[in-house]
């Protein structure tokens with residue numbers, strides 16, 4: 001298979017994948033929560049935008065303690081979101097438009113309402129029911145202390161003590177995330193078999209791939225030893241519960257399953273691991289993509305971005321896999337705010353690190369930088385993932401009233417970290433507030449009636465307005481994705497850095513294409529034909545915080 005011709009290589013080497021946070025995308029039945037039919041009604045929008053694939057966040061039955069990342073049944077659809085028939089129709093209609101379809105799979109933990117966990121609670125210590133999860137006796141005289149010192153990612157201890165069926169205080173179970181998200185025991189073949197069955201179920205229904213939640217989790221170090229230091233996810237530091245060698249065996253088994261179906265089915269890893277570890281997840285017999293969170297974690301800083309792009313690209317591609325660039329998702333502060341406020345994307349645990357100094361937030365400057373970053377990302381070799389609303393340059397909603405915050409992080413951090421709700425606010429489709437700015441099919445809903453309230457200025461960012469404005473971010477994305485499809489040298493392939501001064505990040509792609517991003521004082525527009533610029537170009541000047549795509553020959 002030739003890797004130089006796009007039409008001949010697997011789609012996931014080049015794809016721009018659009019992440020749909022289902023609860024906040026489009027609400028067809030008017031209950032203030034997004035749903036499957038809402039997505040279906042917006043397929044024409046996604047087609048016009050020009051994305052190649054969709055990734056839908058968990059749509060399974062779930063008590064929604066972590067908005068679907070607490071799954072109660074892996075082979076059905078959350079009734080609030082729709083039915084399996086509707087899901088099937090959505091997959092088929094996306095395919096009919098030439099759009100691939102990826103779903104989220106959550107193998108590290110289930111909901112505590114999952115049938116298996118309920119059975120485990122009722123069963124005795126050491127029983128097969130308990131063995132599907134990670135139950136241990138506590139330490140101390142009466143087992144009153146947790147089995148080890150691990151802390152949950154959302155805050156507090158990673159262990160919860162249960163009351164046994166006879167009413168006495170009993171064993172503890174592991175939950176690396178919320179208390180309601182017990183970790184599966186992946187040393188148990190029954191768990192492995194169950195997830196393989198889940199993969200077959202959805203592959204048969206037609207999905208093209210899986211975004212694997214906490215892909216660096218699942219396998220824990222034997223003996224569950226204390227950890228020496230809290231997890232710092234993006235460094236090379238070893239953790240007894242993340243990035244263990246054993247996870248790769250799981251992906252090698254999954255890859256065989258993907259390859260047993262036609263059409264280049266795939267997996268993409270959500271692995272918050274070091275630059276050195278990341279390539280392991282995308283070895284030829286493992287997954288296809290792994291989000292490059294080192295790119296997402298970069299501040300708006302020419303040196304930092306260049307270093308992270310260079311190092312991660314070089315390491316990632318040692319395996320022959322493509323890089324997967326990402327700037328936003330449902331877990332991190334919107335890039336408009338991050339890039340304005342000098343914030344990093346990962347490792348966030350306080351309002352200041354999450355939002356910066358909101359009194360100094362300059363939305364114009366943040367938007368300008370986010371737009372430039374988009375052109376940078378879409379010109380880099382490999383695929384890219386964009387998060388709903390990124391194409392509208394939505395800023396973070398930093399003013400959600402405290403009594404409306406729903407992210408489990410808010411409570412588990414002892415009410416110190418507002419959590420991730422600010423990037424999960426329902427999309428504004430219409431300028432008028434009716435139907436929560438067109439998000440909902442119920443015109444009676446206003447800006448505070450959907451599951452998360454929308455900021456007062458949301459309507460000014462609406463799809464409806466941006467469609468009519470030739471200089472809107474939406475139209476910038478449409479143009480960029482259109483060019484990306486037509487340029488044979490974009491997508492997967494090689495890049496060459498250009499030396500263009502200390503404040504300019506610049507590189508070429510095959511076929512006479514160049515991308516320049518100016519972080520410093522205004523410079524003259526580089527020679528060539530302008531294909532696209534993140535900001536209007538006047539008098540041949542490339543302003544600060546602007547990216548430009550050039551035809552060099």
Ligand code: GLC
Nearest residue numbers: 066069106177213214330331
């Ligand atoms: C992943 C998801 C995040 C979720 C967590 C626990 O990091 O992206 O939203 O809370 O896993 O499932």
